[in-house]
Amino acid sequence: MGDPKHHRRSVRHLLSVSQLSLEEIQEILNLSSEMEEQLKRMPQLNRLPGRILASLFFEPSTRTRFSFEAAILKLGGSVIQAAGSSSSLEKGESFEDTGRVLSRLADVIVLRHPLEHAVHEVARGSSVPVINAGNGSSEHPTQALLDLYSISKAHPECRGLKVGFVGDLLYGRAAHSTIEILSRFETQFALISHPSLRLSSERLAALQMRGCQVLETQDLQSVLPELDVLYVTRVQKERFSDPSHYEAVKNAYRIDATMLKKAKKTLSLLHPLPRLDEIAGEVDHDPRAGYWDQVSNGVFVRMAVLAWLTQKSVSSLE
Ligand code: NCD
Secondary structure, rough: OOOHHHOOOOOOOOOOHHHHHHHHHHHHHHHHHHHHHHHHOOOOOOOOOOEEEEEEEEEOHHHHHHHHHHHHHHHHHOEEEEOOOOHHHHHHHOOHHHHHOOOOOOOEEEEEEEEOOHHHHHHOOOOEEEEEEEOOOEOOHHHHHHHHHHHHOOOOOOOOEEEEEEEEOOOOOHHHHHHHHHHHHHOOOEOOOOOHOOOOOHHHHHHHHHOEEEEEEOHHHHHHHHHOOEEOOOHHHHOOHHHHHHHHHHOHHHHHHOOOOOOOOOOOOOOOOOOOOOOOHOOOOOOOOOOOHOOOHHHHHHHHHHHHHHHHHHHHOO
């Protein structure tokens, strides 16, 4: 109880990219680049010594979980973790109480959960920053930040780009958050999907309200030559209630070397991964394939997010 963090009036969480101003997005990108530069000179930065990250994943994860864990270790902190049935949520503890408890044991909480509201409730109970590492099919804000950071390497201003999103735009939370973040940068969107996996009408309306140009199509070949970025997504099998629907749409799009002949030489080909059959293995060595670098960028960006939220939450005490 004597710990001042429990008296904070306001603590910054990262639940949605919509909570970040353009200026704050820029601060996080700059900090990510600083982290990347510093890691070239030393394997570990002593920026969050002694800080503990509580890592709670209730859905499968390789990249997101390990990159958060690598990020806190690289910053000089450490990890405590629970996965699946190993926490008291299984005994019926509320999400809010879980937030209350964990914020007395850790300095930051990272949660992935299939229920969209879970992370919001954990945050309500928590007096330390909570980071949404994927809530159902809704959002995945740190993926959006790392995607933007990856795009900024090839297109430093990130502004006015033609960006195609292909695959599952209905259930893909990575696509949702990345579309949302890019909508702040005058992006011209091509949304390419099977008709049953289109972006929801609410999300589409929000893009149009922001003044973004949006083309919805099923025809990838026709828009590909124009694109600066193509963001490919996995059809989210786990969100389908009808397996035959998944079977019918899962292979609607596949990017291969022949198809890429029609794309710009400067295209950035991105994918949040895991990739199933959406991108042929032969594409992996094409210089336009940016998805492996996205994985490395994920560590720099998550280091930046951890340092940034910690700093914002400390300054809210003053
Ligand atoms: C994504 C996710 O979990 O939303 N993966 C990730 O975090 N890199 C995309 C996906 O699972 O298809």
